[in-house]
Amino acid sequence: MxxxxxxxxxxxxxxxxxxxxxxxxxxxxxxxxxxxxxxxxxxxxxxxxxxxxxxxxxxxxxxxxxxxxxxxxxxxxxxxxxxxxxxxxxxxxxxxxxxxxxxxxxxxxxxxxxxxxxxxxxxxxxxxxxxxxxTFRVLGANLDSVRYQSEVRLELIMTRSEYPGRQAVYIITTEALEPTEENLTPFGRALYEDSTFTLEELRVSGSPILNEANYTELPDGTLRLQLPWLAVLFYGPNRVTISALDDxxxxxxxxxxxxxxxxxxxxxxxxxxxxxxxxxxxxxxxxxxxxxxxxxxx
Structure with a gap:
């Protein structure tokens, strides 16, 4: 940026x-x-x-x-x-x-x-x-490829990040690795055609701040995160990044x-x-x- x-x-x-x-x-x-x-x-x-x-x-x-x-x-x-x-x-x-x-x-x-x-x-x-x-880790995912807006969404299982004095808070970003106009999803195309956003500006999309209440806590203490479709603006390979924030x-x-x-x-x-x-x-x-x-x- x-x-x-x-x-x-x-x-x-x-x-x-x-x-x-x-x-x-x-x-x-x-x-x-x-x-x-x-x-x-x-x-x-x-x-x-x-x-x-x-x-x-x-x-x-x-x-x-x-x-x-x-x-x-x-x-x-x-x-x-x-x-x-x-x-x-x-x-x-x-x-x-x-x-x-x-x-x-x-x-x-x-x-x-x-x-x-x-x-x-x-x-x-x-x-x-x-x-x-x-630091924290991704332990696994339910899939490597997913059809856009299918009922099955990408789910990641991850360990927790720790932070002194409070629970961890996160943001999620999705980066398109092939951000071409031909690869725009319907939602991405609507943003591109109805606004002044360029392809480069749409290449990376981010979430608001999330805390652990936004995830599913599993019995072993790990977290399950389900990626929303609104975070996906391009077909093709995408990289999702989950970041735990300092104060x-x-x-x-x-x-x-x-x-x-x-x-x-x-x-x-x-x-x-x-x-x-x-x-x-x-x-x-x-x-x-x-x-x-x-x-x-x-």
Whole structure:
């Protein structure tokens, strides 16, 4: 997804969505971070940008933060750095920071807390922390190929993800591996023809936040997930991804959905989007994921 563009649009709208303004508020640029760490996978990149006023035209090169000092720490049980992972700016992508070669293959540890520190060229320090959800597994599925809108739907049996202090929460995404116009399902074609969605925008579809009440709990403690047909927009091979969210992503997505109209609150009662970042805006989050590929037949 267009990460930086998404955040700049979102943040530019917050002042209008959260409350009524009597007088215009003078715009002050803020730093924006975006990074998603994945349990059991190598350390992920960090994007650094600046916000734009709502009337400005988004030009990527004008908002990317060059020359920042970025590092991530693995914290111990007392919240102190156990190990630092330094980052460097990618030579071909300003504002895009990746782990230095020495730590590039370091794996993100589940149920551990990581701290991001990004020192901006003007001295501003941006910090954030994330506690990584536990990994989980797909144990089996009822089929590898399914006919579209048949009575039998794809069902996955999976173990639970764990998270400190609360039950796990998930989102589900379905990615078409052959997203051509000829492969659009009837529902996908309706979206494509009746809106401004492109094939690339329809290629990945996502669910709202789900918790374990949305699944069937089996006697052995595992979960059974049944994929809804509304999540399938293309015939052919599709990859379904189930992601367990940390608190930062959970808070961001659920409060963002309220901003976008997913609430019965009146305009004056709509809360601000929750961001757990000091010294700036954005998200430094983490998740654990499992994936399964299946075929949707006509």
């Amino acid at each position: 267009p990460r930086a563009a998404l955040w700049l649009v979102l943040i530019g709208m917050l002042g209008w969505a959260a409350c009524d303004q009597v007088e215009p508020v003078r715009f002050t640029p803020e730093y924006v971070v975006e990074s998603y760490q994945i349990a059991g996978e190598p350390l992920q990149p960090v994007w650094l940008t600046r916000t734009l006023p709502i009337e400005a035209v988004y030009v990527p090169d004008s908002v990317r933060v060059r020359g920042a000092q970025v590092r991530i720490a693995l914290l111990d049980e007392q919240g102190m750095p156990e190990r630092w992972y330094p980052y460097e700016e990618h030579p071909d992508s300003p504002g895009y920071y990746v782990p230095v070669p020495l730590v590039r293959e370091a794996r993100v540890r589940p149920l551990r807390t990581y701290r991001l520190e990004a020192r901006m060229p003007d001295g501003t320090l941006l910090t954030a922390e994330t506690t990584v959800p536990d 930062n992503l959970y808070d961001l997505i659920r409060t963002q959905s309220v901003q976008q109209g997913g609430s019965t609150l009146s305009p004056g009662e709509i809360p601000a989007v929750l961001e757990h970042v000091e010294g700036g805006r954005g998200v430094f989050g983490s998740y654990a994921r499992v994936q399964y590929t299946f075929v949707v037949a006509r």
